[in-house]
Amino acid sequence: MQRSGLTRLVMVALLSGPAGAVSAQTASGVGGYESVDPMIGTGGEGHTFPGAVAPFGMVQLSPDTNTECKIRDCYKWAAGYRYTDTSITGFSHTHFSGAGHSDLGDVLVMPAVGADAAVALEPGDADTPGSGYRSRFSHASERATPGYYAVTLSDPGVRAELTAGTRVGVHRYTFPTDKPAHLIVDLRSSIYNYPGKILWSSLRMLPDGTITGARETRGWAPARKLFFAMRFSAPLTGHAFRNTETAIAYKGFKGPGRGDPGVAQIAGQALVARLDFGTLAKPLEVHVAVSGVDEAGALANLASESGSFDQIRAATRTAWDSALGAVEIDAAPAMRKTLYTALYHSLMAPSVFGDADGRYRGPDDQVHLAKGFTVHSTFSLWDTFRAEHPLLTLIQPAQRNADFVNSLVASIKASPFGILPVWQFQGRETWTMIGYHAAPVIADAYLKGIKGFDAEAALDAMVASADYALYGGIGDYKTLSYVPIDREPEAASKTVEYAYDDWSIARMARAMGRTAIADRFDKRALNWRNSFDPQTGFVRARKADGSFRVPFDPTAINYGSDYTEGNAWQYSWFMPQDEGGLIRALGGDAATVKKLDAMFDYDNSKIDYSHAEDIAGLIGQYIHGNEPSHHVAYLYAYAGAPWRTQERLAQIVASQYKPTPDGLAGNDDLGQMSAWLLFTAMGFYPVAPGSGEYVIGRPFADRIVLHLPNGKRFAIEAPGLSATNRYVGSVTLNGAALDRSFVRHDEIVAGGVLRFTMAAKPNTAWGNAAAARPYSITPYAVTVRR
């Protein structure tokens, strides 16, 4: 039901809190740094990277085992490294943590030894050891902890260690003391690499031996520019810069038959450098900073974090202790490791992208100055609006969350379309996935009382994005109240996701007193109905003439289909703002539970989804490896059957997460898969960010204490939790019985204790009253609560 205006205002006031009440993150020192295993997700479908990164760091310095590939195979190496590989090509400075598409792998560095002329400038073939600079390694020699990675490269006999500050990656190479030491810097290497990807690159040596360079790539984002600066702890004794392009129609750089110094600077599309250091008695440290702005920016970033390898490693260790300390976890060792690693993976993106001096490259490819905030990018919003951003509002300082909002709002100012980012990295729009999910991220932050951004400008940006007729069928959506499939692909998914985003806009506008906007978007929030087919009980794509597109197969998954990376089974539940409406449409609680069961228990034996990326982790037609399913297990609670949610969560957690390299069932999606687990382990999940509510499931840890950014603590306790005690017997909040299947954000940030008494048998009486159910626009059928 609809909350009254008064109730709504009271809630907003509670969520907003007194100005300045949000304090800096409390470092508890019990963060479980040692429990994190960065190798989790580096095999299987996780697409995470094992290398060194600081919390939300701009540099992700990590080993690459393969980057050259053909288009279908390539996705497996989305993070550069696959656990099953046996050789490393080098260490590059930028990586996504489980992105749904890929790119990056910038500025590959690899040590080499021997006489200058004998040093290979090609990586060689993985199947032919010694055929290039690539080296074999064994997992036994690897060590990976937050902010630190080490491996022994057996072919050159070099111990390689990596660490990273916010904008600087630091390498430390211990060479054999009796052989000339070299580094290869290969600007040809790139994750998801194809002929023609490197548009341009350059390398130059400054008088002090610092090397700077730039690369422009045509990858996931068009013409992405990245600059870097590289400083060495030992002087160079020589170097060779090479352009290995074989067919240069238009040479440009070299005059015909005339002198080209070419030794201190080189530019082209296929650059590789050999840097010589002679024999080294001490380990070589290499500091590398990146910048999206220019080489001066990279040099300034380099200067901004100038400590030694050990100093930067220690500082980053402290930063990780603080960030991980936000969640104190008591659980069985395997679960503790899984959860702390999930927490680690949730603390990487959106990552810092602005330079130390505040400059950054915007969506318009132009340089701007951020005033009063730190620009972050890598917004995988279709994934992260669900649980990753809501989690960060609980575990990261308000300042970081405000940085996200400010970065989003700054992007619109530099957007020629005047809309918020869709899927942005390094400031560039990729137009990947659908929706305007920056809206719920901003609305959720605002409604939770995050300060430090211009809410009016933010709301204007959200409205502008939601009204931008030229994108994703919005023009038709505004006139027809649904996206027509004969004019726009994936129309069913777009209609229902837009409707949710619209609701988030209405929520924020209402709270701000911008009533006209609130009224308009409240209407749009119900548009999911226009893509719902009562006859089949599925969300379906409708044509402009109003008819549903046929043929209709609720299990079909295809690009350009009615749905986005999914089918009718997954998408028919996406109206998180109005699940009560869905339940009514489906015919009530029992019918809903039956349909949910039909989804989870679907017999897939005759179905093949191998043609579709990101379809992994199937439980019937529930697909945990991709996001549209993520809230679905919690919908039993909406239908008055929270004990069924508890069962399904046990099923999902047991089958989709393991503390092993292949332990993630799907790509981590910049923290969303991990944030799902963390919330679920705490016993609640933000089904509808912007509602101010978390739907209660069941906990998976004996005790979790949230050290909130406002300095308070919120403990979740689960006495009696065991494999057999898998049901919630009862719940108390600060000692008082809690008879509803949701907990409010204001209750959490006030601090306190949420205690689950676990039981072997379901308590079917708990949380099933209509008034006990989570937020919904449409009143639940049983009684009217709001």
Add this chain to the structure above:
Amino acid sequence: MQRSGLTRLVMVALLSGPAGAVSAQTASGVGGYESVDPMIGTGGEGHTFPGAVAPFGMVQLSPDTNTECKIRDCYKWAAGYRYTDTSITGFSHTHFSGAGHSDLGDVLVMPAVGADAAVALEPGDADTPGSGYRSRFSHASERATPGYYAVTLSDPGVRAELTAGTRVGVHRYTFPTDKPAHLIVDLRSSIYNYPGKILWSSLRMLPDGTITGARETRGWAPARKLFFAMRFSAPLTGHAFRNTETAIAYKGFKGPGRGDPGVAQIAGQALVARLDFGTLAKPLEVHVAVSGVDEAGALANLASESGSFDQIRAATRTAWDSALGAVEIDAAPAMRKTLYTALYHSLMAPSVFGDADGRYRGPDDQVHLAKGFTVHSTFSLWDTFRAEHPLLTLIQPAQRNADFVNSLVASIKASPFGILPVWQFQGRETWTMIGYHAAPVIADAYLKGIKGFDAEAALDAMVASADYALYGGIGDYKTLSYVPIDREPEAASKTVEYAYDDWSIARMARAMGRTAIADRFDKRALNWRNSFDPQTGFVRARKADGSFRVPFDPTAINYGSDYTEGNAWQYSWFMPQDEGGLIRALGGDAATVKKLDAMFDYDNSKIDYSHAEDIAGLIGQYIHGNEPSHHVAYLYAYAGAPWRTQERLAQIVASQYKPTPDGLAGNDDLGQMSAWLLFTAMGFYPVAPGSGEYVIGRPFADRIVLHLPNGKRFAIEAPGLSATNRYVGSVTLNGAALDRSFVRHDEIVAGGVLRFTMAAKPNTAWGNAAAARPYSITPYAVTVRR
């Protein structure tokens, strides 16, 4: 002979003049604007462009008739337009005026008419009218004056007019009033265009209808970036942005099957836009600014010159009147037209490259801020150090000349090599041609008393460039005192040109009291001798073992040969600092005159130079179409036979310059060919810039008055000049007989009258005494003058 220290100091004091004495250019209002014919040089080998440009303007807005070509043919369209062509593809914003290689042609704009769908987005075939947006035109419809060009495009029936301010080009198109009007903006078009040249480009429409964009090209300079902003006097009614790439391995910009707005922004390697305006009752004005920095720079440049077409045209007319007014010419109509056009062509480069706000992109591809000066680029130094830069010291304000020096010195600061530009345009080094000829440009300016730059830093830059071992064999040159041909191509040319540049460094260092540098470079100034072969009497390339390379053919011209775009005949005279030494080496005056005659009178009937670019304008082995010959006719005067110089100059002027489109015998080389003619017409020529002297030849105008930047006037009068009176009978300076074959810079800038009394017969007694001969390090054989 060597001037004594005292004499040298006195001369420097005279040349320097009192501080502040150099005033702004006096606008005389009699500049001969109407005598300029920008069509001269647009046919034949001149490679000039007919379009609109302001003096030293950053924008050169001009029609292109062809830009797509294969490598040998392409050079003919180096300026985009060839007079013999019959159709125009469009109007682009950047052009070189007769460069020795080519590039540019940025942002092609072309009007079109008709229904949207009928508008061609391809230029089509010149031989098939109507096959594309290309249009036929007739020369009868063209009008070209400084800063203004107009033509009627007969296919669309559009009158096109162009004008240009310093950083803004303005188009005015008068469309048929009954047909929808469009513009094509084609970012695929580029002068000297090849597959792969366009690395990246982008176009976007701002909310106010302004279009901005960028292009990165791999042309003569590597990865050159140019940004632009385009504003229209009428609102757009529609537009289509297209990327015509056919094989895009890695799409990036479009998500798979998802929405890409694509209508207000596009990026790719093959962009073309159609802009729609509906039917237009009034002419459409299009203002286009360029920037090397970014789109914001282009927008700011656009705002900095905001007048209407007519206002900007009038302002540029005023600027041309002022610039052309520096030289007042009385001559027969054909010669007057030829000379004023030469003056016009000498007032284009080095052109402004810095943005209105002082920012500019440097040789390091990074953005810098110029403080206190305006950055200029397009330094064709191998050509322009000879006469173009010396001319500009006489006809342009000291500020402009200081801008050149400041721009050169600023370049070294952003050069990873720490050397001055070799051949720079738009801030980028092309490594074209040889030498470090920024040195004589700076030395000449300094020794002439140009203020406004840091002379110490400039000298340091000159020395650093001359000592940069890695470039052009300088390492060997420093140890062997010549460049060895077995290690470096074109070694003979490099040795002699380095020696001259070295001398200019010594001259400036001596004047500044930096004696150690002066002494060291005075020694290097004699290095030409190490490449002189007394046996053959030619400058030749020596190997590292000291032997001259064989076989030796003094008429051979090949890339990678002993010489640069020339042979032994042309290069054996290049020791402008020490022609006295050459004369001694050749065996005296008579032998020298004989050898000069042998060069001019050489029978070329059995020689074919068609394989070599820039070898045009042959008089025997004298090649006026390229620079190494430019001073040679004046060398008779050094050998005591100035009347022979007078004869040869008549021969050259008559055969190499005409007031017609094919009137330039060789590419104008950014003003050098034109500056040669202007000096020659005034009766003197700067054989050795930095000497403070001009060698007297003979005048070709009845009267020329220099309106000097210091406000004084220097008149050159030639009473009795006629086709038969082609010899100098006598010369007076301010009424006093001048019995030497040179005039000093200080004498000119003091103001006064240089009067040549012309005669039908040579005065073989004038100017032939050793003491009457021009500057030389080595004393003339006859007597010792210095």
